[in-house]
Amino acid sequence: MKKGVVFTMDAAFALYISLLVMGTMMVLLEADTNYSDDPLALSRLAKDLYEVRKYDLTLNLPSFIKKGSACDGKTLIAAVQNVTYRDIQYDDYSWTTKSSVSITTDKVCYG
């Protein structure tokens, strides 16, 4: 009779398949927990854009942000309300709006 541990081919394959299943499950679990904060950050940037526009409509977008049709084809997009035809007078004490107000929605994405 042989001494020591005897490995049969069936046992080896069973162990191999078990390891494969465990590895696959761990990869799937990791994919599930590996989330990104980018959508939240982009959403906040979109809201920032809306806020800043209330103070100054002439400022240009920084290069890391795009909006409108420049976002076509992007998978990560946030929305920002775009107020047009609105004449805002803003100073330290009051702000008044004149003319008609038209609110459209713009897409915002990372550049």
Add this chain to the structure above:
Amino acid sequence: MKGQLFTMDVLASVLIVTIIVAFTTWEFEQVYSRASDTQYEKLNSLASDIAQMAVKNILANRSRGTIRANWIEPGRWDLLKGNMSEMISPPYSYYAMVSSRSDLTITGYGGCDAKANVAVARRLVYFRGASGEIPVLTVKVCV
């Protein structure tokens, strides 16, 4: 007969041992990577929250009791500096700045240059006299 005799059993056991060693090594790498990711998520959450508080409250311009979100007052910059030094302590470091305003920078515990794990939060802001591009508040928290 001299020499080593390899049987199928030995080959199978070597294969299994190899798989187990490889799998264990991979697991250690995963754990290390996961720890780094978890730490980054915490840093990112901290940087994001600080930037949010800064633009919506700490730095925000006030007029007749109304807070103007995202309109920052350079005169309130020291308040942000004080808040950050209270919230973040070593081994963590931090850095904050407003684009086009070299006078508005904060460097805490050596800043974030050459740090391994750096989280960055960027927010669009406005201040009186801003021109050209929309100014950007950048907050970095790192370790």
